[in-house]
Amino acid sequence: MPLDTLNSLGFAKPPSETRVVVAMSGGVDSSVVAAELKSQGYDVVGVTLQLYDHGAALARKGACCAGVDIHDARRVAESMGFPHYVLDYENIFRDAVIEEFAESYLAGATPVPCIRCNERVKFKDLLETARDLDADCMATGHYIQRKTGARGPELHMAGDPNRDQSYFLFSTTPEQLSYLRFPLGHLTSKAETRALAAKHGLAVADKPDSQDICFVPNGNYASVIEKLRPGAGEPGEIVDMAGNRLAEHRGVIHYTIGQRRGLGIGGLADPLYVVRLDPDKRQVVVGPKEALARRTVPVREINWLGDTPLAPGQEIPIRTRIRSTRPPAEAILRPLADGTAEVDLLTAEEGVSPGQACVFYAPEGTRVLGGGWIWRGAPR
Structure with missing residues (x-):
């Protein structure tokens, strides 16, 4: 050759x-x-x-x-x-x-x-x-593409959108990407x-x-947690957003943000959803569906794969995905001075939860620009 x-x-x-x-x-x-x-x-x-x-x-x-x-x-x-x-x-x-x-x-x-x-x-x-x-x-x-760009290897979404695994690989570093093949x-x-x-x-x-x-x-997460951390499933209160007690729950670990079924709350005209979990108080906070909507998503532990470094004060148009099953949505990425960032969604999304990934994509095309981890963030 x-x-x-x-x-x-x-x-x-x-x-x-x-x-x-x-x-x-x-x-x-x-x-x-x-x-x-x-x-x-x-x-x-x-x-x-x-x-x-x-x-x-x-x-x-x-x-x-x-x-x-x-x-x-x-x-x-x-x-x-x-x-x-x-x-x-x-x-x-x-x-x-x-x-x-x-x-x-x-x-x-x-x-x-x-x-x-x-x-x-x-x-x-x-x-x-x-x-x-x-x-x-x-x-x-993995169903993801590695392409050679003007400044080296780039990460791109898969050819099959239904099998794209870019959400799960956003933390791949440039050094790793140079060695990997898909x-x-x-x-x-x-x-x-x-x-x-x-x-x-x-x-x-x-x-x-x-x-x-x-x-x-x-898919039984709670049973795994209880085996790893005996006593983790302690009961507590289900409360509304004003702190009023509505029912008792069997352990915070059995609930996730956005959950509607299995709350054990009856007799209400409108359905309630889990909008927040407070493990310190052992409380599951519920509210109306509109309370789930989020426009600003705080992100940390950022892995950036763009061509130029992130700097505080920038406003970078991107598309972002906060769940692996959802298509990328238009947003603005705002890096902050402490190394974290905020992602402003142009259209509010429901069920944004700490611990999930927030993956960044180029405004057009298939390129993956990195991502970070959603956290509660500081009050603003």
Whole structure:
């Protein structure tokens, strides 16, 4: 290969001389990435993380990184003829992800542990492991695109808006982005991915997508918190916005901002929603739907991927997403002197909760400009 010709991963050398570590969850996406790269002649090394007790994981279906998934990843590696390693990251995962998840919930926030896992485990410790294996890059099965811009690699939304995972990868740093590759990001449907899996004869071609957070079986967050923090589900009062007692609840951890059902409040003409959680007073504060609307969102721990640095006093037109299931909406980003920022939404949104991510996008096009974490902020 001529030195001025880049291979499909962006290196000026033949695929056979390009080592790539593929982060394999055992699902169809990462399996296809590994199989495709191997078929193109790359020096592929598969790595799967064991994030919690292997025996307990075997019983969980619909969760990523479970024991059966480790087995599936190994089978793919054997069928395609590349080495595969399982790394025990249980302690790292507990310290970096699960413990914070529990503390955030106890503080009345709504955490997004999948983002922290990408930030603190997969794109940090695993990425360093890939470097230790002398890999030229690390590839994943995420649906997001890495494009080369005028000032280096840029992060862009996936070709398929329905599978775009940019919300979960906003904290990817420029240094990490230079080392990462996302071979599926340009695909326009999951059917294309499954067709590639079938082409390679992969046993996971028809495997269902994971739905639950890997350590939260059946989506029951409260049961996990109670196991991690015994006594966390202490009862308290449900009060209106004026502080009047309306009912008793069974623990703040059982409620989320915007929740309407299961409040146990009857006899009222208009429905009430959870508008605030006060774990210190063990109170669930409820109010009318309009009380959920927010125009200003305080954000901290900002990861910025724009071409020019953020500075206080700027007013940057962006689009933003505060939930992974919502499309980006027009907003203004205002950096503050203390390193935090405010995002002013042009149209108020409901259910904005501390602990969620607020992801920034360019006003037009698909570029991801970074993001931060929503917090309560200082009174203004």
